[in-house]
Amino acid sequence: MNDISLNHYLFVSTALFFIGVYGFITRRNMISMLIAVELILNSVNINFIAFNKFLFPEKSEGIFFALFIITIAAAEAAVAIAIIISVYRRFKSIDADTIDTMKF
Amino acid sequence: MSVSTFFFYFFSTLMLTFGILTVTTKQLFRSAIYLLFTLINIAALYFMLHYEFIAAVQVIVYVGGIVVLILFSLFLTQQAGTHLASPSLQQIIFSSLASLCGFAFVLWLVSNAQFHLAVNTSSEYNVSDIGRHMLSFGRGGYILPFEAVSILLLAALIGCIAIAYKRPAHE
Numbered sequence: 723m724n725d726i727s728l729n730h731y732l733f734v735s736t737a738l739f740f741i742g743v744y745g746f747i748t749r750r751n752m753i754s755m756l757i758a759v760e761l762i763l764n765s766v767n768i769n770f771i772a773f774n775k776f777l778f779p780e781k782s783e784g785i786f787f788a789l790f791i792i793t794i795a796a797a798e799a800a801v802a803i804a805i806i807i808s809v810y811r812r813f814k815s816i817d818a819d820t821i822d823t824m825k826f
Numbered sequence: 827m828s829v830s831t832f833f834f835y836f837f838s839t840l841m842l843t844f845g846i847l848t849v850t851t852k853q854l855f856r857s858a859i860y861l862l863f864t865l866i867n868i869a870a871l872y873f874m875l876h877y878e879f880i881a882a883v884q885v886i887v888y889v890g891g892i893v894v895l896i897l898f899s900l901f902l903t904q905q906a907g908t909h910l911a912s913p914s915l916q917q918i919i920f921s922s923l924a925s926l927c928g929f930a931f932v933l934w935l936v937s938n939a940q941f942h943l944a945v946n947t948s949s950e951y952n953v954s955d956i957g958r959h960m961l962s963f964g965r966g967g968y969i970l971p972f973e974a975v976s977i978l979l980l981a982a983l984i985g986c987i988a989i990a991y992k993r994p995a996h997e
């Protein structure tokens with residue numbers, strides 16, 4: 723714990739965040755985009771936990787933020803998958819480029 | 827190099843490798859499995875910070891819940907063995923450029939930031955403290971967000987059924 727500093731954790735979480743951003747931009751399948759969003763949310767969680775550990779170890783705000791983010795991510799994934807299944811039933815495809823009915 | 831340093835580098839290297847594989851692999855099933863390994867390595871990082879409860883929640887909710895949900899939706903919407911269309915070269919170049927620029931910018935911000943590091947990072951924080959804070963009304967209590975999140979989960983539950991419900995054909 724001595725030589726691993728806060729900046730190491732911030733480096734790792736930043737790298738994971740932009741891996742998720744890259745995946746979100748390049749992938750066109752809706753489930754792949756959902757997976758990339760999960761990576762982004764997890765990298766933010768690493769930040770909260772690391773800040774809580776290294777800056778305010780006697781407090782607990784970071785822990786609770788991480789817990790609520792995990793809960794909301796679970797709800798978001800469930801709703802997104804329900805929407806994806808509904809879209810698949812109507813369009814027989816979950817490719818984000820082919821679903822352009824409401825595009826002007 | 828101490829043992830914890832070694833394990834930090836080990837887990838974070840594995841995590842970033844599996845993360846890159848998650849967003850670049852051609853097969854969607856493999857992408858979901860790589861996501862699972864990424865999440866397990868993130869839980870290992872939480873263990874190394876001595877937040878065992880968060881690590882356990884991470885494993886239970888993400889690995890046991892969300893990845894299984896994603897795998898089920900893959901079974902429902904994909905044929906086995908289909909490959910994803912690879913993005914065009916232009917798309918790869920520009921999106922990796924955007925990601926690298928953002929990465930460099932955030933790293934520059936982080937390296938210039940002045941953090942007031944705590945002197946003693948070895949405070950014990952156990953599960954009973956988390957439970958007491960979660961349900962207390964006073965300062966440091968989280969009863970209001972706890973209830974709000976409960977209502978959100980209930981709404982998500984009902985909303986998922988309403989969205990994915992297959993209506994009868996005669997309507």
